[in-house]
Amino acid sequence: MQNDPMGAVDAMLRSGRVADATATVARLAAAGHGGALFQQALWQLQGHPLPRDLAAARLALRQAADCGHGEARLVEITLAANGTGAAADWPAAMRLLAAANAAGDPHARYLHGLLSAMAIDGDGHPTTPLLVEPLTDDRSVRRVRGALSVAECTHIANAASDLLAPAVVVDPRTGRHVPHPIRTSDAGVLSPLREDPVIRAINVRIAALSDTQVAQGEALTVLRYRPGQQFRLHADVLPQVRNQRVATVLVYLNDGFGGGETTFPDHGLTIRPKAGDAIIFDNVDAQGRPLATARHAGEPVRSGVKWLATRWIRARPFDVWTGPETA
Ligand SMILES: O=C(O)CCC(=O)C(=O)O
Ligand SMILES: [Fe+2]
Structure with a gap:
């Protein structure tokens, strides 16, 4: 349990000790634990058990990604592209995606491949008109x-x-x-x-x-x-x-x-x-x-x-x- 504090958080949630779980995650997140920062971000996005706070979620994701949390990095890319918690910033999302790809993340590589095949400009908008x-x-x-x-x-x-x-x-x-x-x-x-x-x-x-x-x-x-x-x-x-x-x-x-x-x-x-x-x-x-x-x-x-x-x-x-x- 000591080696896996997030496992302890799961156990608290399973036994209905929600306040203990959120307090533990808050403490771990403040100490810079990537998994706890990611969990906090997800809760802030979902709006339970923490109040919805999209901007705070983005911050927690950024910190979790800086700790090397791969899933947090992918979620951060997603939210940067679609403008959740901050204005949509396609170029920033593409820079983060390129970095994740360069770091060897297979899902980032897969997404990058699909995007490379699209006819889109630097803001993600289509460049070739389709016939209606x-x-x-x-x-x-x-x-x-x-x-x-x-x-x-x-x-x-x-x-x-x-x-x-x-x-x-x-x-x-x-x-x-x-x-x-x-x-x-x-x-x-x-x-x-x-x-x-x-x-x-x-x-x-x-x-x-x-x-x-x-x-x-x-x-x-x-x-x-x-x-x-x-x-x-x-x-x-x-x-x-x-x-x-x-x-x-x-x-x-x-x-x-x-x-x-x-x-x-x-x-x-x-x-x-x-x-x-x-x-x-x-x-x-x-x-x-x-x-x-x-x-x-x-x-x-x-x-x-x-x-x-x-x-x-x-x-x-x-x-x-x-x-x-x-x-
Ligand atoms: O399945 C379809 O062809 C129709 C779907 C539909 O009506 C809808 O998604 O609003
Ligand atoms: Fe319909």
């Missing part, structure tokens, strides 16, 4: 073929794979979780902690494709549909929110499965998923009123597994930490 093809006469549904590479699609699916959970809603009568009536797929949300520079650059690309700012996007959500699973006919607009979902970008992460088409019945439109293709559609009209014709469905998957990433885009910048319901 209208799929409806009113141009409210559009497609960009090959918006993402196969390697990028695989990276997104892998980044969410340990987060995937069945869709549930709370039954107002019993208070129990019951299966979601509309969507039966599993989902995982790539919060800023998971929005590494590769995913950040993809979110910036999605913003460019949809002519929006990256800050308007909700966290990228990955959906996985197994045979029989579907997203029944629905609209993406939310009831009673001030900051409405004005547009949606879907990216198909794979293909080769049976079924799983995206349909817009009011447009008579059926889209066959192809890995890397992005579908962009408006959920509201020019006055900001919900567009009835934006109703759409993910048809049941008949065979194989369908993977998709969704970015719901708000009218104004959206704080991903406060969650979709409170915005």
Whole structure:
């Protein structure tokens, strides 16, 4: 136990001694223990058991990284790129990534490889315009073929794979979780902690494709549909929110499965998923009123597994930490 003070902290948490655990971590962090600094940063990012303090988390990560804590270094790179706890600083994130790569970190090397294959400038913005093809006469549904590479699609699916959970809603009568009536797929949300520079650059690309700012996007959500699973006919607009979902970008992460088409019945439109293709559609009209014709469905998957990433885009910048319901 003496050699592994963080093991003792785990034991305290398991036995419900939360105050002891936070006090021990605070003491170790003040003494410059990398693992404790990293733990403190994670708690400050999650907002429990410590209050959320994104700027303090960044400081703790910096100190942990200086102690040679490899995971802290990777999280610091992620947050520097996506602007958590400080303004987004792509060049700084790239310098930190290059240093981690030079120090032999295999994950940094992998991320660096994916980023090197992207056509992006020194701020992580796409340099080559992608062709946006209208799929409806009113141009409210559009497609960009090959918006993402196969390697990028695989990276997104892998980044969410340990987060995937069945869709549930709370039954107002019993208070129990019951299966979601509309969507039966599993989902995982790539919060800023998971929005590494590769995913950040993809979110910036999605913003460019949809002519929006990256800050308007909700966290990228990955959906996985197994045979029989579907997203029944629905609209993406939310009831009673001030900051409405004005547009949606879907990216198909794979293909080769049976079924799983995206349909817009009011447009008579059926889209066959192809890995890397992005579908962009408006959920509201020019006055900001919900567009009835934006109703759409993910048809049941008949065979194989369908993977998709969704970015719901708000009218104004959206704080991903406060969650979709409170915005
Ligand atoms: O799976 C699909 O094709 C549709 C997904 C969808 O409607 C959504 O993510 O909002
Ligand atoms: Fe949808």
